[in-house]
Amino acid sequence: MRFIDAATVHRVLDYAALVDRLEAMFRQGCEAPLRHHHAIKTEDGPEATLLLMPAWQVGRHIGVKIVTVFPGNAAKALPGVMGQYLLSDARTGAPVALIDGPSITVRRTACASALASRYLSRPDARRLVMIGTGALAPHMIGAHAAVRPICEVAIWGRDPAKAQALARSLAGGALAVRAVDDLAAAVAEADIVSAATLATEPVLRGAWLKPGTHVDLVGAYTPERRESDDEAVRRARVFVDTRAGATKEGGDVVQPLRSGVLKPDGIVADLFELSRGEKKGRGGSDEITLFKSVGTALEDLAAAELAVERSS
Secondary structure, three states, X not given: OEEEOXXXXXXXXXXXXXHHHHHHHHHHOOXXXXXXXXXXXXXXXXXXXXXXXXXXXXXXXXXXXXEEEOHHHHHHOOOOEEEEEEEEEOOOOOEEEEEEHHHHHHHHHHHHHHHHHHHHOOOOOOEEEEEOOOOOHHXXXXXXXXXXXXXXXXXXXXXXXXXHHHHHHHOOOOOEEEEOOOHHHHHHOOOEEEEOOOOOOOOEOHHHOOOOOEEEEOOOOOOOOOOEOHHHHHHOEEEEOOHHHHHHHOHHXXXXXXXXXXXXXXXXXXXXXXXXXXXXXXXXOOOOEEEEOOOOHHHHHHHHHHHHHHOO
């Protein structure tokens, strides 16, 4: 069995290639049961979570991502999220590779949003607003820039110092990157707005969106969390990565469904339907589109297979 570390994952999984691989996997499909959530009590801190995310294709591979979320780790100078991905041969069950889990996660999450952007954002999208400054943020920026001609990036975070630090870390490349304090003003000029936060209340207001904007929401991964308000949902055509996941786990979809702001048939399409050409994405240049992602084990499997192939 091979071991693939985080540095190797980031080196071999370039954004464009992974977007293509995800599109192919959504087109083909695989068995991917909803993730298992298990609450874990701790001795000296808040409750932790164990996540198990299996997926497989007959005759190819079986994969499972094992993730732990320990909110109290920040006080111990440890990452809050850790995990590994085990890829096995689906013909024999023999282990093929053990892969760093967090790096697979950030790469596939960013590239799933970029895949959606291929169908939903304007082809001439040039201005991106990144809401959030965590581990996902630089990958969201890189993945979106791999599929659209992004040249300007505005970064906003609750902690301005972190936004400024992220902007500095990305300076000197092909993108003009800056930190902003006025989120409303930045969103009003944006072609794409991407949010990757732990917000429990909306940080993005629908009233700020100009016609033609694409909204990409990857935070708010529980029903109680939310990044966008009702007005954003009302103004947009809504798309999701998977209907089964987004309608049960993502607060930006679950809460509007509960209140009636969003009807079940108001979810236009998921990534399966878009990748297979069964449903159309963006319908016009002035249309506002909203994509909600909660992640699926299908994406992890596609990323893991590509990482093994490219690191051989």
